[in-house]
Amino acid sequence: MTKTTPETLKNIKEEVIAEQGVDDNIRILVGMGTCGISAGAKASWKLWKRNWRQKKTWIVQIIPCGCAGMCSMSTLLR
Amino acid sequence: MYKHIFAGDPVVKYTIDGEFKTLSEQNFYQKQKRVVLKNCGEINPEDIREYIAKDGYQALAKAVLEMSPEEVIEVMKESNLRGRGGGGFSTGMKWSFAAPNKADQKYIVCNADEGDPGAFMDRSVLEGDPHAVIEAMAIGGYAIGATKGYIYVRAEYPVAVQRLQTAINQAKEMGLIGKNILGSKFNFDIDIRLGAGAFVCGEETALIASLEGKRGMSRNKPPFPANQGLWNKPTCINNVETLANVPQIILNGADWFRGFGTDKSPGTKVFALGGKINQTGLIEIPMGVTLREVIYEIGEGIPDNKEFKAVQTGLGLQADV
Numbered sequence: 001m002t003k004t005t006p007e008t009l010k011n012i013k014e015e016v017i018a019e020q021g022v023d024d025n026i027r028i029l030v031g032m033g034t035c036g037i038s039a040g041a042k043a044s045w046k047l048w049k050r051n052w053r054q055k056k057t058w059i060v061q062i063i064p065c066g067c068a069g070m071c072s073m074s075t076l077l078r
Numbered sequence: 079m080y081k082h083i084f085a086g087d088p089v090v091k092y093t094i095d096g097e098f099k100t101l102s103e104q105n106f107y108q109k110q111k112r113v114v115l116k117n118c119g120e121i122n123p124e125d126i127r128e129y130i131a132k133d134g135y136q137a138l139a140k141a142v143l144e145m146s147p148e149e150v151i152e153v154m155k156e157s158n159l160r161g162r163g164g165g166g167f168s169t170g171m172k173w174s175f176a177a178p179n180k181a182d183q184k185y186i187v188c189n190a191d192e193g194d195p196g197a198f199m200d201r202s203v204l205e206g207d208p209h210a211v212i213e214a215m216a217i218g219g220y221a222i223g224a225t226k227g228y229i230y231v232r233a234e235y236p237v238a239v240q241r242l243q244t245a246i247n248q249a250k251e252m253g254l255i256g257k258n259i260l261g262s263k264f265n266f267d268i269d270i271r272l273g274a275g276a277f278v279c280g281e282e283t284a285l286i287a288s289l290e291g292k293r294g295m296s297r298n299k300p301p302f303p304a305n306q307g308l309w310n311k312p313t314c315i316n317n318v319e320t321l322a323n324v325p326q327i328i329l330n331g332a333d334w335f336r337g338f339g340t341d342k343s344p345g346t347k348v349f350a351l352g353g354k355i356n357q358t359g360l361i362e363i364p365m366g367v368t369l370r371e372v373i374y375e376i377g378e379g380i381p382d383n384k385e386f387k388a389v390q391t392g393l394g395l396q397a398d399v
């Protein structure tokens with residue numbers, strides 16, 4: 001178990017923001033709440049992870065996220 | 079894939095409203111103010127680092143290291159956050175009733191039973207931002223002197239249960255719940271308990287009975303759970319959405335929270351729009367937005383321009399309009 005301090009929280013925040021802020025880092029968010037999953041989001045997510053091929057210097061993360069609210073548009077990909 | 083996603087040449091029929099815009103630029107979000115849903119759809123709910131990057135657990139650090147329990151309760155009272163489960167009772171007042179009671183054990187319970195038909199506000203928070211609830215329960219525990227929390231979640235929400243458990247495990251691993259949180263003297267632990275399909279267990283005294291292993295039966299009040307609740311110990315029971323407001327109130331202050339909504343009911347409310355409306359979904363709007371704006375502006379009206387006949391605003395709000 002890690003002993004987290006306020007300093008640790010600050011460092012983690014800075015690390016994550018730095019990782020996400022790099023121009024060649026791309027985040028693809030797949031809406032995977034229950035509604036999204038029942039609309040096929042899990043299949044979408046797996047397809048993206050399986051078929052993505054590294055190109056140029058891009059670092060692509062395909063991230064499951066919760067409900068963005070536009071349920072009528074599920075499956076939502078950003 | 080490269081051409082359509084990265085080279086600025088999207089397939090128009092797969093974009094929202096035929097335009098390639100960011101989510102916040104969509105018409106659907108223009109009247110919304112996402113406070114409770116701030117992180118939903120923005121972060122990976124199964125990665126605590128992403129929650130921390132959005133100022134996660136900063137409020138807990140502020141509460142346990144810089145504020146006394148009484149000060150935390152005072153901020154909650156000043157904010158006038160009212161119970162979002164439908165009761166509308168002041169959260170700060172509820173915590174202030176439990177805090178002075180002397181007991182060897184106190185509890186804070188998250189009511190995640192969400193029995194209202196068609197409602198999925200709480201489910202969305204638990205699935206999209208479970209750490210907000212965990213952090214809020216720890217803050218509430220600190221405020222009232224509770225060292226144990228339970229999240230009573232309906233068993234019909236397996237994704238929410240799994241994400242909550244992952245979040246609790248990660249928070250424990252990082253020492254954000256457990257013993258001597260963030261180097262303070264405050265200890266707090268959380269467990270999940272599953273409901274068994276009884277709508278009545280959304281009512282706090284029936285919920286308590288269910289947690290104790292008994293049949294979910296309501297009882298008369300007084301005694302109120304804040305004085306005599308779970309196993310006859312002082313217990314505060316709060317709704318998921320209520321709790322999800324807490325970290326931001328502690329971090330930004332009561333005045334910030336009172337800056338939107340109405341005088342009697344500051345803040346926002348999350349609604350699940352369902353049924354015969356063009357744009358179904360989950361919305362979060364400041365208190366005071368009219369039903370007309372919700373139906374015709376955010377919800378984009380009734381299909382085929384049919385005439386409005388009725389709306390049911392949810393059992394907790396107790397009215398068919």
